[in-house]
Every structure is written in C-alpha cells, then in structure tokens.
Amino acid sequence: MVQGSADLKRKRNVARRRKSRSTRKKRNIPTNSKLYARVKAATKRKFAVYPSAYANAWLVREYKKRGGRYRRA
Numbered sequence: 001m002v003q004g005s006a007d008l009k010r011k012r013n014v015a016r017r018r019k020s021r022s023t024r025k026k027r028n029i030p031t032n033s034k035l036y037a038r039v040k041a042a043t044k045r046k047f048a049v050y051p052s053a054y055a056n057a058w059l060v061r062e063y064k065k066r067g068g069r070y071r072r073a
Contacts, residue, residue, distance in 0.1 A: 028070040030063065039063045 030036040039062050047055040 026072050029073050031069045031071055032067075035066060035068050036063055039066065039068070 043055050043059045044050045
C-alpha cells in the first residue's frame with residue numbers, strides 16, 4: 001500500500017513538471033532597447049501614474065509608431 005501511494009505521488013509530480021514547462025509564459029521583448037528606453041521615459045513624463053494600463057498601451061503604440069518591434073522569448 002505505501003509503495004503504491006509513493007508511485008502515484010511521483011507520477012503526479014512528473015505530470016505537473018511537464019505541464020509547467022509546456023505552459024511557460026512567453027514575453028514580448030523590445031528589439032531596440034535604446035528606443036524603448038526613450039519612449040518609456042516619455043511615457044513617465046506624460047502620465048502621472050506610470051505602471052497603468054493606459055500608460056503601457058500608449059508606450060507600446062508609440063514604440064511601434066517610431067519603428068520599434070518585439071520578439072517572443
């Protein structure tokens with residue numbers, strides 16, 4: 001009985017590890033870091049509260065408008 005429950009726990013742990021690897025969150029990383037830094041500084045000057053949905057949306061839109069791109073990692 002004890003051996004059977006240990007095997008079951010081991011199988012569950014392996015399944016969890018596989019799932020976490022395959023469902024890892026991918027991030028969008030800006031390719032032009034200097035341009036991104038300039039746009040981010042402009043965003044902080046423009047908005048009173050920087051880490052907000054509106055500010056981040058404006059940052060992405062402005063970065064892309066100025067020719068910036070993102071890559072997945």
